[in-house]
Amino acid sequence: MPKAIVEIDQREWSAPATLEDPEERKVDALEMGAVLFFPNLAFAVGASERPFISPSILGKSKNVSFNPSTGKVGGATCTGDALDQLGGMMRRFSDSARGLLEASLPAYRGKFALGRASFRPAEIAGRPSSWRKDDTRLHIDAFPTTPTNGNRILRIFCNVNPDGKPRTWRVGEPFERVAEKFAPALKPPVWGSSTALWLLRMTRSRRSEYDHLMLQLHDHMKRDTHYQAEVEKTDCEFPPGSTWMVFVDSVSHAAISGQYQFEQTFYLPLAAMEQQRLAPLRVLERKLGRQLV
Secondary structure (H helix, E strand, O other): OOOOEEEOOOOOOOOOOOOOOOHHHHHHHHHOOOEEEEOOOOOOOOHHHHHHOOHHHEOOOOOEEEEOOOOEEEOEOOOHHHHHHHHHHHHHHHHHHHHHHHHHOHHHOOOOEEEEEEEEOOOOOOOOOOOOOOOOOOEOOOOOOOOOOOOEEEEEEEEOOOOOOOEEEEEOOOHHHHHHHHHHHOOOOOOOHHHHHHHOOOOOOOOOHHHHHHHHHHHHHHHOHHHHHHOOOEEEEEOOOOEEEEEOOOOOEEEEEOOOEEEEEEEEOHHHOOOHHHOHHHHHHHHHOOOOO
């Protein structure tokens, strides 16, 4: 694994930090832009759940979504008892991911908001897509309908591929360099657009200037084919039975290939960060010379 990957030998979802892998090491690594890799942390799919490990459960969506707050499952073709059972599997993964975060990184305990979980049973390589939705291109995560207002986006991923195939990722340059390249091209939002989007229910809350700029940054990165080809990057593989954790709003990443992946999203306030100066909000504010939230 490259230096951008910090390997943690943890085999239980709710295991606390050990002397060999102290909490401080994990927090520092995450906030400095590393991926925490748990090669021996598997999510067990039960025998009755194995029929869901198939792209046939997808409707028109590219993934099945799960809202831990409501228990609602979206994007699946299942109905009745099968849908309830699928939701149960998604709930179990969401709870496992939450347990990992709380036990492994107690500094963040009680400070995060739980976002949606998802299951991606379709092969990502070769899937038709517009450049904006093409996750095989290096990008940072920013959500059009869910403004973060500077909160961090942390995700936990797990590969449950039953055929032994890894999830292949590409990790790009640090966020500071990404911002240095693209910040000069970023444009402030049109006056009143944030309120209009909110009133029209196109966003779940008012979009800050930070959110507006992060969406532009996401698009500039994906659209720039020269950047995609020439930027320094490293490929890495996450095998079945492994889990990884990363701040996807600051780590430039791309999913190159793979099938059957779970993921859980968490939102953490800037105040919870040990190194706030490394957060995308603070980096962009330094580059642009103004407050963005």
